[in-house]
Amino acid sequence: MSLKKEADEGITFDTFMEGVWRQNPVFVMVLGMCPTLAVTVSAVNAVSMGVATLFVLVSSCLLVSLIRNLVPKEVRIATYIVIIATFVTLVDYIIQAVSLSLYEALGAFIQLIVVNCIILGRAEAHASKNPPLKAVINAMGMGIGFTIGLLALGATREILGAGKLFGFSLFGEHFQPWVVMVLPPGGFFVLGGWLLLFSHMRSRSEKGAAHE
């Protein structure tokens, strides 16, 4: 019991921020690439995908954390997958009910949230070892970090590839869209570009630290 209390007190701001910034799933860990690249043709799609993943992540981490002492070690991965699949089915039906056009735009990628490595990774690495509150906060951070990553990609691709942001035209009618950016290769290029930007910033801050 004392051990549990200790872990409860271990919730810091960093539990949340870890996922948002330091261990950002998209830009730092480069996890869950398939939905990241496939649905980010527009900012709207990206945000909806991010929110759907956030929901699945938080609810499955909560459940995994609640039953963490009941599940035998040998079957834990199978249990986690079934839990995650249940929540994904839920999300799938909810999106279908709320917006059919969004459902068609995201296609099979809603169901493919099941195999998003971020969720299973969080369940295994964090939620299975920590009390519910901490697990939920951490999962929320990860989910928000993922959504931010998706938004960054989606917005860049939509601006470059269609000259729009959230469906609003930005540059007037003389804009010549850079079509390849909304096509599959663009996904790779834009993510590669973002990673380059981040590694450039990191190397600059390391150099700065070395000078001081």
Next chain:
Amino acid sequence: MNESLSQIFIATLLTNNFVLAMFLGLCPFLGVSGRLGTALPMGIATTFVMLVASLCAYGLNLLLSAFHLDFLRLISYIVVIASSVQLVEMVMKKYSPALFRALGIYLPLITTNCAVLGVALFQTARDYDFAQSLTFSLGGGAGFTLALVLMASLRERLQLANVPTLVQGTALSLILAGLLSLTFMGFAGLGGGE
């Protein structure tokens, strides 16, 4: 949905390549493509799992729609895939321990390879019959292997190249993948249709 078998095969192999056009199975694509020696077996193992998964998914789908249990589809698919991965793992451990060690964590991770689940989901969504499903999974697996092998060969070459330190790592792999994907777009229109 009256695509001929050869159309499906060519489409999944080249024009709609799982990795480069549909973004399925990127984790192993970026993770295992470091060396040609591991890329090929990984591709073959994944193809095998895809084939098994596709067969099981076809049967399961018939069963589930007969009983109106559509909401269980996703859960049952993932369980089937997880068990067939376990099977491949056991076979490989017995007959090729060296390869088993080389693939390491990426072998159990085939379970969470979106390409495998993708095959099962897409064939259901497109109402493929038995032969079409089989061709679809074979083509998908072959396409995945092709992309993996191409990428591994490129990356082996790159180890000898003088790349700025800033670009090295994932960013470089992604840009390479983008170029490959751009090349594969050139196949568009092949296989008569779209």
